[in-house]
Amino acid sequence: MADDGRGKAGSAGSARASKPAKKRFSDLPKRIASGAVYLIAFLACLYMGPISTMVLIAVVSGLCAYEFYRMMRISGLMPISVLGIVFAICYPITAFIGGQTLMLGLTFILLGILALWYVIYPRVRVTDISVTLFGAVYTGLMLSSFVLVRDGITGYSGGAVALVVFVSVVINDSFAYLVGSRFGRHKLVPRISPNKSWEGFLGGLAGSMLVWLALPFIPAVDVSVVEALVMGAVCGVVGLLGDLTESRIKRGAGVKDAGTIMPGHGGMFDRVDSLILVSFVSYLMLKLLGVL
Amino acid sequence: MADDGRGKAGSAGSARASKPAKKRFSDLPKRIASGAVYLIAFLACLYMGPISTMVLIAVVSGLCAYEFYRMMRISGLMPISVLGIVFAICYPITAFIGGQTLMLGLTFILLGILALWYVIYPRVRVTDISVTLFGAVYTGLMLSSFVLVRDGITGYSGGAVALVVFVSVVINDSFAYLVGSRFGRHKLVPRISPNKSWEGFLGGLAGSMLVWLALPFIPAVDVSVVEALVMGAVCGVVGLLGDLTESRIKRGAGVKDAGTIMPGHGGMFDRVDSLILVSFVSYLMLKLLGVL
Numbered sequence: 151m152a153d154d155g156r157g158k159a160g161s162a163g164s165a166r167a168s169k170p171a172k173k174r175f176s177d178l179p180k181r182i183a184s185g186a187v188y189l190i191a192f193l194a195c196l197y198m199g200p201i202s203t204m205v206l207i208a209v210v211s212g213l214c215a216y217e218f219y220r221m222m223r224i225s226g227l228m229p230i231s232v233l234g235i236v237f238a239i240c241y242p243i244t245a246f247i248g249g250q251t252l253m254l255g256l257t258f259i260l261l262g263i264l265a266l267w268y269v270i271y272p273r274v275r276v277t278d279i280s281v282t283l284f285g286a287v288y289t290g291l292m293l294s295s296f297v298l299v300r301d302g303i304t305g306y307s308g309g310a311v312a313l314v315v316f317v318s319v320v321i322n323d324s325f326a327y328l329v330g331s332r333f334g335r336h337k338l339v340p341r342i343s344p345n346k347s348w349e350g351f352l353g354g355l356a357g358s359m360l361v362w363l364a365l366p367f368i369p370a371v372d373v374s375v376v377e378a379l380v381m382g383a384v385c386g387v388v389g390l391l392g393d394l395t396e397s398r399i400k401r402g403a404g405v406k407d408a409g410t411i412m413p414g415h416g417g418m419f420d421r422v423d424s425l426i427l428v429s430f431v432s433y434l435m436l437k438l439l440g441v442l
Numbered sequence: 443m444a445d446d447g448r449g450k451a452g453s454a455g456s457a458r459a460s461k462p463a464k465k466r467f468s469d470l471p472k473r474i475a476s477g478a479v480y481l482i483a484f485l486a487c488l489y490m491g492p493i494s495t496m497v498l499i500a501v502v503s504g505l506c507a508y509e510f511y512r513m514m515r516i517s518g519l520m521p522i523s524v525l526g527i528v529f530a531i532c533y534p535i536t537a538f539i540g541g542q543t544l545m546l547g548l549t550f551i552l553l554g555i556l557a558l559w560y561v562i563y564p565r566v567r568v569t570d571i572s573v574t575l576f577g578a579v580y581t582g583l584m585l586s587s588f589v590l591v592r593d594g595i596t597g598y599s600g601g602a603v604a605l606v607v608f609v610s611v612v613i614n615d616s617f618a619y620l621v622g623s624r625f626g627r628h629k630l631v632p633r634i635s636p637n638k639s640w641e642g643f644l645g646g647l648a649g650s651m652l653v654w655l656a657l658p659f660i661p662a663v664d665v666s667v668v669e670a671l672v673m674g675a676v677c678g679v680v681g682l683l684g685d686l687t688e689s690r691i692k693r694g695a696g697v698k699d700a701g702t703i704m705p706g707h708g709g710m711f712d713r714v715d716s717l718i719l720v721s722f723v724s725y726l727m728l729k730l731l732g733v734l
Contacts, residue, residue, distance in 0.1 A: 251542045255726065255729075257549070257579070258584070258725075261580060261584060262683075265683055266683060269683060269687055269690060275694060276514065277519065280576035281569060281572045283572065283576050283579065284568070287553065288557075291549065292553060391557055394561040395560055398560055402567060430550045431554070437547075
């Protein structure tokens, strides 16, 4: 009664045996509403330009870091949350201002402060400072690559490339959900995420590839259709990996959602788990292909 | 009797109960011998040029990472040692080849592999991957800044600046040891490192400042004497911090030395603990002053 409330079924009120599925459907309106807010915020910031994109990513990074450290505290660790959150917010800002050099400098400084902290406070353990580093870097540094993608090409083309990256993640998630909940039969990774199916994964993969097909049509972007499809496929797989990583972090902490900021989705970290890894891999691939 | 040994005064050989201090002096010839090997190797590599310096730092990073992970395993953690060591070795190499951009790319890739590893192996915990990241970054990434200092100015001037950084750490250690063991009265941080005294710290600080005084005399280096003295003082403090950080890591694992590769000194990590932080702070200061 206290913790694990399921909820009434959304529109179709038929009785169902499986609890997760019922929850999922009962949450659908809320899920769609908060998903729409998230989507609109992202698209608006992307459209308005590099600065708003940077601010958005900084806020998202800070929220993810906050949720990450919260889960770590639940697991019994003592990360230096405030420090980690501040650095997670700073990474996208430095990515915008000074690119890689400043981001590296920030990592150096974070390590220096962690060393100082570790020496000063006798109760802090290596695991605490390591987890603090991991949280800031996994959320802030990784998401900064989205800023680097956005700023890699000036003008609207940069925004369009960033849009492809972002939309591919959204479509990957949505297609996986839609295909999986309708045709899902073969469990993908029952141990980590019992609701995922191979069918859903393939649906998401196709969606991601489809979105990346837009890339060759963006002005100032010189990639072939095959390259775009390969990048879409890689991002599809990597998006799943990001999702599973976050699921495992949650399982480790014994929580169902990373946070509560997005009704129906859970926390911000739940929502952008795929984007974290997809941004970085996209950045890497676009850099290697000479697009950025 | 067990823990907090003081030691015989340098030449005066009166009998004392304390074991660590006795050990320290009985080790002196070994200590000097292996210290000399280390010193000569470092100076030779610095003299021979950027490539040999990079190779040296890569080897030192790998050894430090190895010793770090060994201590973590003793503490009951399960870092992915081989991965961390490989990345610790790669950091200085990428610093040499591509500078900061590649180093950042390497961090991205390390995070990606760690996420994959975490998803694949159910027994791996967040703390394990966090500690793996910390080990590689704290040794490899931090020591890479020494390579960046060396390569920041072309030709012999770059070598000379790197020499100042390195020698200042050695002199800091030696002066602290010499002054501390002769005049040390006031304990500095009894909880972490019982043998350290304020007198020794100030001796080391003076030594570090003295060495940095050489900086304004290096061709193509435009710093004032005051700037050099300030940098020397900062490096003196930071060197102590690096030393204490490593001491705390050792205490956490319950080991006396990080390793055994340097007879009389312990492990490589024991020897370069100060250099790790001093390299990075020197790099930062020299960069800010426009020297690099």
